[in-house]
Amino acid sequence: MKKLIVGNWKMNGSLAANQSLLDALKLAHPKSTDACGVAVCVPAVYLAQAQALLTGSALKWGAQDVSAHEQGAFTGENSGAMLREFGCRYVLVGHSERRQYHGETDAVVATKAQRALACGITPIVCVGESLAQREAGDTMSVVKGQLAAVVHAVGHCITEVVVAYEPVWAIGTGRTASPEQAQEVHRMLRNQLLAACGKASSTPKILYGGSMNASNAAALLSQQDIDGGLIGGASLKAQDFMTIVSAAQYQ
Ligand code: PEP
Numbered sequence: 050m051k052k053l054i055v056g057n058w059k060m061n062g063s064l065a066a067n068q069s070l071l072d073a074l075k076l077a078h079p080k081s082t083d084a085c086g087v088a089v090c091v092p093a094v095y096l097a098q099a100q101a102l103l104t105g106s107a108l109k110w111g112a113q114d115v116s117a118h119e120q121g122a123f124t125g126e127n128s129g130a131m132l133r134e135f136g137c138r139y140v141l142v143g144h145s146e147r148r149q150y151h152g153e154t155d156a157v158v159a160t161k162a163q164r165a166l167a168c169g170i171t172p173i174v175c176v177g178e179s180l181a182q183r184e185a186g187d188t189m190s191v192v193k194g195q196l197a198a199v200v201h202a203v204g205h206c207i208t209e210v211v212v213a214y215e216p217v218w219a220i221g222t223g224r225t226a227s228p229e230q231a232q233e234v235h236r237m238l239r240n241q242l243l244a245a246c247g248k249a250s251s252t253p254k255i256l257y258g259g260s261m262n263a264s265n266a267a268a269l270l271s272q273q274d275i276d277g278g279l280i281g282g283a284s285l286k287a288q289d290f291m292t293i294v295s296a297a298q299y300q
Contacts, residue, residue: 053277055089055139059146059281068102071108075102078108078291078294081141085296087107088111090110093132111132111173112139112141129167139173141173142161146220148210159198159201159202160202164202176215177220214234214235216259228268235275240253255274260282262280271300
């Protein structure tokens with residue numbers, strides 16, 4: 050399966066910094082390859098800049114969140130239709146920082162995935178367990194439950210999503226899941242998706258996220274069920290991000 054590497058800038062960047070980062074990425078990844086797709090998920094206020102700089106390039110762009118509502122009195126939110134106008138190919142939904150700091154439940158995440166799909170945007174559905182849940186032996190049931198809510202809501206459109214397994218204890222901590230730990234969860238997610246999709250050829254990609262960097266990417270990406278990466282901190286440095294892209298290309 051073609052790998053996919055997605056950067057999550059989180060709440061970082063400035064017009065000047067974004068310009069030099071995106072210029073460097075375009076230079077390093079001048080054309081689409083069959084081996085790997087590359088995208089960046091930027092703060093919503095920078096979507097116009099991403100669209101201006103990346104249109105016609107091999108890089109796709111996306112947002113970090115989408116409203117669960119279509120339009121109306123939801124101050125501060127951005128609808129799927131708005132993201133579409135700015136050329137978003139992807140949107141993150143259910144990132145652990147949204148679940149943790151903004152109280153997003155599995156049901157809200159599922160509705161957001163539906164809204165994105167309705168607007169022609171691929172939701173990157175993030176799932177993952179906390180450290181306490183892992184230590185209690187609940188990893189599989191937690192992650193399975195989070196994905197099940199989305200499968201239930203989107204039905205046969207599940208083939209159109211991307212899933213990202215991001216153990217919460219590994220995000221921004223420098224602590225990465227070992228390739229074997231990640232593969233074990235990815236295998237379970239693959240089986241769950243297979244059951245939902247009906248045929249193997251249409252199962253969504255499953256990305257790994259959580260302190261993936263230039264040094265550990267190759268080992269993680271070589272696992273059978275790891276189809277790419279969702280990269281936070283390391284996506285802000287052009288060279289590190291492109292090293293991860295190269296690691297994905299040579300799997
Ligand atoms: C993320 O924000 O999705 C992420 C994986 O962050 P980091 O790579 O910094 O752990």
